[in-house]
């Protein structure tokens with residue numbers, strides 16, 4: 086609590102005009118929205134009445150009026166080239182998920198939170214951005230990280246167990262994969278705010294899960310982004326569970342997308358297993374954010390097909406029948422059916438895509454299957470820009486210990502050789 | 504408390520005290536066959552279950568503690584037995600969990616809450632430091648907060664980042680928080696019951712690498728001991744092994760390592776006493792000082808970073824109280840002052856038997 090002295094007359098004057106300015110700003114925003122979208126500010130911020138879905142689970146393109154779009158919530162269908170490229174990433178993403186799960190079973194990876202079933206979200210989150218834009222992923226978003234161009238093995242290093250991360254965030258503008266839930270959302274806000282101050286024309290997309298929307302940082306991030314009017318897309322993969330806890334225990338809001346309006350930003354719901362709809366919604370969101378429309382919250386309705394990680398036993402808290410239901414909504418089969426029916430995908434193309442996926446899987450097997458050598462001195466190398474005297478002392482202690490161990494083992498082997 | 508005694512009406516959420524007592528009896532009968540091998544996780548689970556049976560104001564809540572029974576299964580079966588009003592999942596927000604526990608404690612409840620992992624308690628830091636620790640002092644004792652915050656902590660399980668921190672020093676440094684950490688199965692039961700009985704808030708640090716360690720335990724005897732009101736662990740360290748030449752002082756996950764070091768030293772003809780601190784706050788100066796005065800030499804061991812830590816505090820207290828009895832400076836074996844490393848590097852970080860023996864060798868035996 087700040088206990089401040091009485092405001093001076095001057096300060097009171099200043100705060101009055103601030104308040105007046107804020108009202109002006111809202112009026113201006115409302116006018117802008119009406120001019121651009123023909124709807125009220127509130128209707129713009131509230132999600133459409135239904136989720137946006139373009140291709141149904143059977144792989145059929147839905148009629149325009151059945152896609153869930155409304156005036157002001159209209160989404161152009163992405164072009165053929167974009168869809169084909171996205172489909173390729175989708176197939177690669179699935180292969181990567183399954184390869185990694187196999188590597189975990191073989192003890193080659195410490196842990197892997199698979200996005201199996203959520204690959205359409207992963208691919209769309211990466212592909213809607215252009216060069217220079219930033220992505221802020223979680224532990225479950227390794228496929229999105231890879232789809233942004235990060236080397237697959239580097240993207241998985243965090244799970245290999247030899248270091249906490251494997252890539253340079255600056256190289257591809259991809260933040261570290263964050264485990265403390267929703268902490269990364271505020272980093273995304275910060276990058277966007279700095280970009281605004283520096284005059285950089287970028288959009289930032291930040292990811293989190295449904296359970297994570299309960300954390301305080303989620304709410305702080307949304308509010309900051311709205312108050313500073315920043316080009317940040319908050320992309321929530323609602324996969325229905327936070328480990329064992331179903332969505333109904335997290336939120337009783339009409340939808341997670343509805344949380345947006347409370348902060349003064351727009352929200353939208355989309356079928357998270359429909360890659361076409363995802364790209365449509367995110368492409369437009371990124372475009373609007375780039376044009377200065379402020380932040381956007383997108384909730385993707387999807388499902389975590391496997392356990393939370395390999396260490397989890399999902400049978401303790403959900404029925405197999407539920408999983409089976411979602412099997413029928415798989416993002417890959419519906420996309421394949423749709424593209425084939427459009428004559429965009431033939432066997433030849435399919436084979437090439439499968440080959441690409443195999444190539445990436447092999448890269449992972451080779452990169453993660455080998456025993457990586459670790460350097461114990463790395464413990465001390467990166468704590469600060471320059472190690473402190475205390476760290477230098479500790480590093481010397483460890484070096485001495487290892488040298489003594491080595492000579493002892495050497496002596497033992499000599500002994501054994503005699 | 505075995506979930507097998509649950510009936511479907513109990514699982515519905517509303518369970519009468521009588522039903523709960525009957526369930527307890529059934530379970531007690533099943534367990535009344537003298538000492539049996541149980542894990543630390545089971546001992547903690549039983550402590551909560553017994554406390555819930557005896558006192559309807561004891562509640563358990565947190566992330567994944569209900570249906571799943573906790574990611575370490577420490578709350579397994581509690582929802583099934585006591586219903587969703589007594590053991591329940593909250594929305595995923597640690598600050599919310601602790602803040603709500605404060606309000607519930609102000610209104611007659613005794614919350615036992617779980618932070619899923621050491622590092623995931625940090626979002627709750629403000630509620631813990633600014634309110635849990637200070638409420639009693641601020642209100643001149645008018646508001647008591649009988650809250651237990653259970654924190655699985657420490658490494659050695661090949662966990663990825665944020666799953667292996669030793670965070671005890673943050674809490675111990677904060678005035679107004681008791682900090683307990685059991686290292687044996689029996690202490691797990693006793694100390695958690697005492698923590699739940701405590702009218703002051705307790706940060707209950709559970710060494711996660713010891714969750715599956717087993718001991719022969721007579722639960723009925725422990726229950727009887729608790730019923731008699733014997734507070735054998737409250738604020739007291741334990742002498743985990745008697746010795747004469749030097750004292751190893753440690754707690755939580757490092758206790759088995761220190762015992763192994765003492766066993767190895769014994770083979771080399773050196774007799775080491777091992778003190779298990781158990782209660783970091785309040786700290787048992789008496790037991791530690793008595794041992795160090797007897798042996799004249801001491802090594803303090805902990806997984807946490809050494810700098811500005813519980814281990815530094817212990818060393819300071821020993822030299823304040825035992826200076827004239829010391830034959831050598833008190834040494835420490837701790838984690839390095841670096842972020843907890845990735846699984847393939849943790850072995851270089853953790854206190855090991857060899858490192859402890861090295862420290863013992865350096866206690867100026869020649870002078």
Ligand SMILES: Cc1ncc(C[n+]2csc(CCOP(=O)(O)OP(=O)(O)O)c2C)c(N)n1
Pocket residue numbers: 225264265266293294295296297298324326327328389393566595597619623626
């Ligand atoms: C601050 C914090 N608390 C707890 C955890 C432990 N934890 C890891 S993932 C998870 C569930 C997250 O669920 P959700 O946000 O829905 O994402 P999903 O795992 O389903 O992708 C929990 C509780 C954590 N990582 N960070």
Ligand SMILES: [Mg+2]
Pocket residue numbers: 294295296322323324325326327328389
């Ligand atoms: Mg989820």
